[in-house]
């Protein structure tokens with residue numbers, strides 16, 4: 001008997017999809033499927049905690065610490081970072097986690113042969129939105145460890161974005177969504193809390209060629225380098241543009257990949273490299289947007305080609321529909 005489409009859809013879980021996507025049941029495909037399932041488990045744990053902010057302890061507010069970025073640490077930043085470490089311990093999949101919340105990578109040497117995966121991570125991005133019940137996200141990128149990194153300096157991570165095997169994010173919004181690419185298209189899954197499963201929502205997402213949304217923090221106008229000011233002055237003179245900015249990268253990015261347009265976090269005169277981090281914020285999103293037919297640049301060069309000098313390197317970000325990104329670049 002033919003299964004009903006809705007039943008078949010409910011059975012299109014993440015693990016089944018990843019194996020289909022890789023058209024293979026090889027050891028590597030099984031590993032990536034297992035790895036994506038651990039990411040999904042982390043997403044469920046974080047989503048559950050966020051949904052009870054204000055009811056259970058340690059979701060809202062600050063720890064009183066500051067992280068390697070000099071930013072005050074939110075309790076959820078620490079919780080989310082611990083969640084990702086916990087779900088990958090004893091997994092045999094990941095040897096290192098490099099995270100915005102940790103100055104140095106976290107090593108998991110036990111039962112983890114050298115040359116396996118590294119997880120690069122922003123465990124909770126946009127955590128300032130938590131206390132006001134607005135969307136936040138987790139961003140991840142997966143690379144293959146190169147060499148044995150005996151001095152634990154992880155210098156093999158200082159390579160361009162083409163070294164990524166997978167990348168994606170979890171958006172904790174009205175629903176919890178997992179959006180990722182394994183290098184063969186961008187696919188989105190929605191968490192069905194009643195099943196505890198991420199169910200396929202959209203496969204092979206394609207960003208519109210151009211869009212009417214431009215998304216950046218115009219409160220920083222006075223700090224921007226001139227080409228960005230010129231671009232914004234130009235947009236202000238055009239009809240049909242809408243400004244949308246939520247202050248959380250994953251939510252602002254998700255709007256762009258879904259509807260088209262452009263998100264910018266430019267450099268400023270004092271900080272030409274901008275605020276966002278390369279290895280676990282801008283470059284994973286660059287991988288996704290290119291897989292969805294879009295573009296990602298620093299304003300001056302293709303973001304996927306940028307080689308970071310250090311683990312927590314930053315980069316300016318111009319990302320979205322090809323036509324919109326090209327327009328921004330034309331002001332440089």
Ligand code: P6P
Pocket residue numbers: 125126127128217247248249250252265275
């Ligand atoms: P601003 C959140 O702190 C974050 O890292 C990103 O999620 C977001 O895009 C950006 O910073 C917002 O920064 O300067 O506009 O508040």
